[in-house]
Amino acid sequence: MAAAPAGEVWLTLDADLLARALREAPLLQPLEAGETGEILLVRAPVSFVDTLAAVVHRELGRCGGFVAHASLEAGRVQLERLEQTRAAPREERSEGVAAFTVDQPGWAALLADGVSESELLATMTTVSTSFVNRYHAHPSGSAAATWIFDRWSALAAGRPEAVVELLEHADTPQPSVRLTIPGTRFPEQIVLLGGHQDSTVSGCFFDPGCVAPGADDDASGIATLTEVARLALASGFQPQRTVQLVAYAAEEVGLIGSSELAEAYLDAGAEVVGVLQVDMTGYPGSAEDIVLISDYTDSALNDFLVGLLETYQPGLTWTTDECGYACSDHAPWHLRGYPAAFAFEARFGQHNPEIHSADDTVATLDDSAAHAAKFTRLAAAFLAEAALVDPGVLFADGFERGTASAWSPPTD
Ligand SMILES: [Zn+2]
Incomplete structure (x- = not known):
């Protein structure tokens, strides 16, 4: 380290x-x-x-x-x-935290319905097979960051206001990757979605021959972020609050990337109004589709996620579970007073048994992104609903489309 x-x-x-x-x-x-x-x-x-x-x-x-x-x-x-x-829960400590509402059916449905399982599977496959060891101190860990940077930059090519950055850290050689789409109305308010890019295998961290594909943990989360970026950027979606997607460095060795970032945001007085973590979305291990983590997360933000699920994926089932201290990158935000949530693939103990092994591959996921797609639709709806403030602000051309059945993607 x-x-x-x-x-x-x-x-x-x-x-x-x-x-x-x-x-x-x-x-x-x-x-x-x-x-x-x-x-x-x-x-x-x-x-x-x-x-x-x-x-x-x-x-x-x-x-x-x-x-x-x-x-x-x-x-x-x-x-x-x-x-x-x-x-003191967050509600008592922080003023001015956005009260999110579920009132953007146009954009939320458009982005969620656009989620492509083949795109998700392609990203999970590339990340887990081209960079088979993304341990934070391994050279291919930084090479994976460069790949994510290049991919997100290509997606943002037609959107000059969008910024993609490699963020260097003090305590790991692996950079984090961040995509920013500035808000048109409240740019100081930040809606942030994150997942971690590094991988690990128990027992052979420093061995250059170590194989840690991390297809589920957490190439699946990187795939979710990449697909949300693709949809938001290609559709002409213009957030009213600033949207940031972050591929964190060095989660597996003690939340280093997310801790440094959350500390920097706090130091800068940044107004982060909602954080969604996606870490392991690929393995359907429980009877329920989606498990919302209830400890070290914000209860109001969890309620918002439930509203998104019931509105945009009413056929899914969900439950809650606890994951303990610092189980993923939402925790550093939560502990600094920022509202954070974490949607997980299964109840703990029923999640992918192959994580942190050479068998965390897309084959273990039956070469399917069907489960990951549920989380990606949730993340897309989260982005649309959290980043738009005015009810009925629907499309880039400024026109409302009435009801869901009448909506169609913007053509420009
Ligand atoms: Zn993970």
Whole structure:
């Protein structure tokens, strides 16, 4: 890890995970605990990250579970934020957060109905087979970032107002990729959709021969973002709030990319009004189609997602589940007071059993993007509804189209 040239790193993690990991590897230094004692701050060798990821995967059957921090101070700030978030829900801490409504059937249906399973499958296949190890410190991890940058840049070629950037980080060589479509009316208000581009396989992180295809975790999320970008840019959709799509660096080693970005937004006073995370959308492991994560997320934003599902995909079923501390990139936003949500492929324990292995391939998904398409339609509807403010602002030509059956795509 670039942040720790001395071979050490600060981590926050929950007490249960630490107890399990300590059976296998020693710590460098005793720990500090937050007020509740549930989340702990430790200094550990970088190799401990490997142990943690393996234990989370093998014993807890999930991803994430810990956050890497550049310094002791940053780790202490994280503990303080955890206490603040527990003490006061977002609704009590933040003024002016957008009250989203489901009243843009024109654009939401147009974008959601345009979702192509073949486009999704193509992106998942390319990312997982052309870049078989996207570990954040591996050269092909940065090559994957370049591929996403090039792909999104091509999609934005006809939209001069759209900006695609490679964002360098302090604590990983892997850049994040960000697409921005500026808002026409409230450009300072940001609607952000994210997923992580890196991959990992337990036990062989630093081995150049390591195969970590990560087709589901999380090439599926990158495919969802790419398809939403394609639809929004090609359709002439003009958001009234600013829209940003982010392919995060270095999620698997402690949410490094999303933590640095969320911190930078907070430092800049950015007004992020809604964050949707897509991390693993490909494997239909549960009876329900979509699982909304209810811990470390915003309840009002989750209600909004339910409204989107009931309106635009009424045939789907959904439920809720918890994923624990820092299970994906929504958490850094949530802990900084930004409303965040996370839609997941299955109940925990019923999700793709092949993640973090060489068998996380599109073959494990039966070479199908049918499940991922449900999440992509949700993400497309989220983008349209969250980024448009005025009810009835429908199409780029300014005309409303009445009812759904009469809508057709804009021609220009
Ligand atoms: Zn993941």
